[in-house]
Amino acid sequence: MSTPDLGLPMTVPAPGLPERVRIHEVGPRDGLQNEASTVPTEVKAEFIHRLADAGLTTVEATSFVHPKWVPQLADAEELFPRVRDLEGVRLPVLVPNSRGLERALALGAHRVAVFASATESFAKANLNRTVEESLAVFEPVVTRARDEGAHVRGYVSMCFGDPWEGAVPLHQVVHVCKALLEMGCDELSLGDTIGVATPGHVLGLLSALNEAGVPTDVVGVHFHDTYGQALANTLAALQHGVTTVDASAGGLGGCPYAKSATGNLATEDLVWMLQGLGIDTGVDLGRLVATSEWMAGRLGRPSPSRTLRALSHKEQ
Amino acid sequence: MSTPDLGLPMTVPAPGLPERVRIHEVGPRDGLQNEASTVPTEVKAEFIHRLADAGLTTVEATSFVHPKWVPQLADAEELFPRVRDLEGVRLPVLVPNSRGLERALALGAHRVAVFASATESFAKANLNRTVEESLAVFEPVVTRARDEGAHVRGYVSMCFGDPWEGAVPLHQVVHVCKALLEMGCDELSLGDTIGVATPGHVLGLLSALNEAGVPTDVVGVHFHDTYGQALANTLAALQHGVTTVDASAGGLGGCPYAKSATGNLATEDLVWMLQGLGIDTGVDLGRLVATSEWMAGRLGRPSPSRTLRALSHKEQ
Numbered sequence: 001m002s003t004p005d006l007g008l009p010m011t012v013p014a015p016g017l018p019e020r021v022r023i024h025e026v027g028p029r030d031g032l033q034n035e036a037s038t039v040p041t042e043v044k045a046e047f048i049h050r051l052a053d054a055g056l057t058t059v060e061a062t063s064f065v066h067p068k069w070v071p072q073l074a075d076a077e078e079l080f081p082r083v084r085d086l087e088g089v090r091l092p093v094l095v096p097n098s099r100g101l102e103r104a105l106a107l108g109a110h111r112v113a114v115f116a117s118a119t120e121s122f123a124k125a126n127l128n129r130t131v132e133e134s135l136a137v138f139e140p141v142v143t144r145a146r147d148e149g150a151h152v153r154g155y156v157s158m159c160f161g162d163p164w165e166g167a168v169p170l171h172q173v174v175h176v177c178k179a180l181l182e183m184g185c186d187e188l189s190l191g192d193t194i195g196v197a198t199p200g201h202v203l204g205l206l207s208a209l210n211e212a213g214v215p216t217d218v219v220g221v222h223f224h225d226t227y228g229q230a231l232a233n234t235l236a237a238l239q240h241g242v243t244t245v246d247a248s249a250g251g252l253g254g255c256p257y258a259k260s261a262t263g264n265l266a267t268e269d270l271v272w273m274l275q276g277l278g279i280d281t282g283v284d285l286g287r288l289v290a291t292s293e294w295m296a297g298r299l300g301r302p303s304p305s306r307t308l309r310a311l312s313h314k315e316q
Numbered sequence: 317m318s319t320p321d322l323g324l325p326m327t328v329p330a331p332g333l334p335e336r337v338r339i340h341e342v343g344p345r346d347g348l349q350n351e352a353s354t355v356p357t358e359v360k361a362e363f364i365h366r367l368a369d370a371g372l373t374t375v376e377a378t379s380f381v382h383p384k385w386v387p388q389l390a391d392a393e394e395l396f397p398r399v400r401d402l403e404g405v406r407l408p409v410l411v412p413n414s415r416g417l418e419r420a421l422a423l424g425a426h427r428v429a430v431f432a433s434a435t436e437s438f439a440k441a442n443l444n445r446t447v448e449e450s451l452a453v454f455e456p457v458v459t460r461a462r463d464e465g466a467h468v469r470g471y472v473s474m475c476f477g478d479p480w481e482g483a484v485p486l487h488q489v490v491h492v493c494k495a496l497l498e499m500g501c502d503e504l505s506l507g508d509t510i511g512v513a514t515p516g517h518v519l520g521l522l523s524a525l526n527e528a529g530v531p532t533d534v535v536g537v538h539f540h541d542t543y544g545q546a547l548a549n550t551l552a553a554l555q556h557g558v559t560t561v562d563a564s565a566g567g568l569g570g571c572p573y574a575k576s577a578t579g580n581l582a583t584e585d586l587v588w589m590l591q592g593l594g595i596d597t598g599v600d601l602g603r604l605v606a607t608s609e610w611m612a613g614r615l616g617r618p619s620p621s622r623t624l625r626a627l628s629h630k631e632q
Contacts (some may be wrong), residue, residue, distance in 0.1 A: 009543070010476070010483045014516035016551070160326070167326045195626070199551055200330035227325070228585035228622035229592075231548040235515055236330065259629025269544035276514025276545075306544035310511070 006286060007311065009276035011291070017238050019282030022058060022282040023267060024189070024220055025051055025245045027295075029060040029094060031252025033070050035299060041075045043298050045082040048091075050294070051249060054287035056267075058090040059083075064100035075109060080107045092153055096127075101141050105148055112145050113153035113189075114138045116180060118173040120165035122193070124156055135179050142184045151187075154180035155222070159190045160197035170208040177214055183266060187218050189246055192233065195226025199236035206240045219245030223265045225251065225304075230265035231273055238279075245270060250303035252290030268292060285311070321346035323627065324601060325592035333554050336596040338374060338504070339583060340536055340562045341367055343611075345376040345410060346580060347568025349386050351615060359614050361398040364407075367565060370603035372583075374406040375399075376429070380416035396423045408469055412443075421464055428461050429469035429505075430454045432496060434489045436548050437480035438473055438509070458500045463506045467503075470496035471538070475521060476513035483545050483585070486524040493530055503534050505562055508549065511542025515552035522556045536560030539581045541567065541620075547589055553593075561586060566608030566619035582621030584608060593626045601627075 020168040028048050032039055039047075044062070051059050061083055067074030074075045076093065083091060084107065088285050092111035104112055117123040117136055123131045138154075145152050159173045190205065206216060221244070223230035234245055251266030271283050289311045296303045303309065344364050348355055355363075360378070367375050377399055383390030392409070399407060400423065408427035411417040420428055432450055433439040439447045454470075461468050475489045493504050506521065521534060537553045537560070539546035550561055567582030587599050605627045612619045619625065 009512055009514050010517055012514065012516035012520045014519050017516075124487055195622075196325055198325050198328065198589050199329035200333075200593045201326055203330050204328045225622060226626045228547060228582065228587050229589055231544060232551045232589055235548045235551055266544065273514050273548055277516045306511075306541060309586050310542045 009272055011276060011278045013240075013278040017279060018241065018243045020243065021238070021274055022244050023056060023270065023281055023283065024244055025056045025059045025249060025267060026222075026264060027051065027059075027252045027267070028061055029073065030219075030246075031248040031250075033063060033072050034253040035072060037299060038072045038074075039298060041078045041082070044079050045073070047249075047291070047295055048083045049086065050291040051288075052086050052089045053279070056281040056288075057088065057282060058092065061091045061093050063123070064096035064098075065094065065096045066100075066101045073233050074100065077103065077107065080104075084108050090151075092151070094156045095145075097137055097143060098141055098144065101145055105150070109150065111151040111153070111305075113155055114141055114180070114185070115155040115157065116176050118168055119158045119162040119165050119232045120260050121162055123195075125164075126157065131176060135176070135183070135266055138180070139183045142180075146184045153187050153189060153220075154185035155189045155191055156230055157178070157191045157193045160192040160201055161194055163194055170205055173205060174208050174212045174214070175218035177209060178212060181214065181218065187220060187244065189222045189244075191218040191222040192224055192230075195224035195229065197223065197233050198229055199232055202233045202236045203240055206237065206242070216241040220246055222246035224253075225263055225265055231269055233274070234265065234270065249288060250296055250308055251305040252295070252299075252303075263304050266303070266308065268305045268307035268311070272307045325588055326383065327592060327594045329594040331526070333595060334557065334559045335592055337554070337590055338560050339372060339581060339586065339597055340560055341372045341375045341565060342538075342562050342580060343367065343375075343565035343583070343590070345379055345389065346562075347404055347564040347566075349379060349388050350569040351388060353615060354388045354390075355614060357394045357398070359611075360391070360395050363565075363607070363611055364399045365402065365609040367604075368402050368405045370607055371597070371599040372604075373404065374408065375588060377407045377409050379410035379412075380419045381410065381412045382416075393419065393423065396420075396425065396629045400424050406451045406467075408467070411457060411461075413453055414457055414460065416610035417461055421461075422429055425466065427467040427469070428457075429471055430457055430501070431471040431473065432492050433473045434484055434492050435474045435478040435481050437478055440583055441480075442473065447492065451492070451499070454496070455499045458496075462500045469503050469536075470501035471504060471505045471506045472496070473509045476508040476517055478509055486521055489521060490524050490528045490530070493525060494528060497530065497534065503536060503560065504530075505536040505538045505551065505560075507538040508540055508546075511540035513539065513543065513549050514545055515548055518549045518552045522553065523559065532557040533559070536562060538562035540569075541581055545564050550581065550586065551589070564600055565604060566612055566624055567621040568611070568615075568619075579620050582619070582624065584621045584627070588623045
């Protein structure tokens with residue numbers, strides 16, 4: 001059989017889905033911070049420029065955590081000025097604490113993100129604090145960011161399962177989400193950090209949040225494809241009314257051939273589905289594929305994105 | 317971050333889904349016929365026995381096409397007697413024409429499958445006939461099989477896109493489906509042979525079939541993961557009421573690292589989702605993973621199933 005000839009899916013809308021979805025591209029931050037090799041600053045800058053050219057309107061640019069913890073992103077101070085003037089693109093950056101926030105604000109960042117955990121084990125492992133201690137650290141960060149007119153995203157990790165604790169009770173996730181919103185976060189991103197969620201679990205958490213007074217329009221979803229569930233979970237979230245979906249160009253963020261493969265949902269696979277459903281994203285799939293292929297070349301390894309692979313083969 | 321510790325997903329049912337799904341396992345036939353290397357007969361027999369032990373109740377065993385066309389399955393006559401007495405397992409075999417049917421019946425096959433195409437291009441490429449000519453060939457096959465008391469499945473390839481023709485009109489697919497049912501097929505399998513479908517397209521075809529008088533309970537779905545859409549499409553089909561889903565253990569059936577990667581939906585990824593949704597399949601995921609790992613070892617290449625990879629890493 002020959003190689004597929006279709007560069008784009010046939011568009012057939014389905015009932016009950018949003019007209020437009022905002023893709024929150026996390027490749028340059030969540031993707032590259034989990035890659036084994038450190039990418040030169042100029043390559044990162046070009047990556048972000050290319051993603052913007054491909055039509056992505058939100059590109060998480062980098063992280064202002066201490067370079068000791070994430071050496072891959074130690075060049076945040078050099079990188080951010082090279083991309084901050086990109087027009088029409090939101091460029092959030094991760095900030096772990098007040099010091100990171102001040103570094104980001106000093107460089108002119110208008111959008112920041114804090115990252116909380118739904119479980120004690122991951123809070124301890126990732127932040128070296130309890131859940132409550134980490135929330136207490138974020139509170140002045142969020143207040144100060146808002147005082148400076150910055151938009152604040154609150155990541156919540158391990159919403160659907162934890163490698164140490166197993167199942168994560170919904171009320172625990174709801175508690176952390178509400179705390180982040182109450183301290184002033186503008187939006188949330190529900191992370192399935194280890195990729196174990198299934199669609200009913202996604203709907204269950206979204207409903208539990210609604211029942212606790214959290215409206216769906218402040219909620220984004222952040223799925224990892226560790227168990228191949230990311231796109232099915234995304235479909236369920238869209239059916240519930242979610243319109244912000246995190247994804248990583250080329251599926252960057254965890255080598256698919258190594259242990260603990262925890263790659264993000266690939267932006268290409270997401271765009272293929274959304275385009276097929278007639279949901280507007282503004283993304284040009286061909287340009288996105290070209291960008292991710294270029295980046296895969298820089299990293300020296302094939303992308304785990306299936307759509308990318310199918311379309312690259314087609315172009316050869 | 318450590319490796320996931322969860323051997324099974326948390327179970328959270330979603331509304332509007334079936335209680336039970338029958339997985340039609342195609343690994344030994346659709347999987348192995350597309351592998352580059354030919355597997356010894358005793359390995360195939362052990363594969364089928366292990367799949368049955370893992371709880372799969374329908375395992376498509378082999379194909380009685382001419383050995384010249386599918387040399388990987390040229391041992392159908394040797395293989396089938398080694399598995400036909402497996403208790404509680406349906407063992408359909410593919411038959412291309414009357415001669416293939418007689419070979420299968422002579423060996424005691426109770427379930428056969430014919431394979432039609434929704435497009436002229438693929439009918440020509442795969443069967444060297446027009447769509448109507450191929451249906452005319454199948455008619456006496458189906459009649460004779462039914463007269464012998466055999467159950468007949470009708471595969472329809474290229475239901476959602478064709479590498480030569482691009483988009484495939486729904487009415488064309490509906491026409492072939494109706495013709496197969498009218499000649500006596502007991503069930504259909506709607507194939508997305510090149511993996512381009514998206515969920516709205518799946519729902520659109522299922523609705524078009526219903527409108528043409530084809531009830532959902534005779535329809536199975538057969539998705540390929542070429543563009544990463546297979547599981548999301550499966551979720552859409554389940555929401556429409558489909559209860560028969562084709563999948564291939566370990567995602568056998570197309571090397572993910574080669575051109576034209578057209579692997580089937582991996583049974584492990586499907587079982588993870590169904591188990592998470594609380595949908596009964598009868599499959600023991602741990603045994604299935606062990607079987608697919610064993611088979612990957614025989615084929616000398618890693619499985620593209622993400623769930624398999626996540627759970628294998630866990631067990632190391």
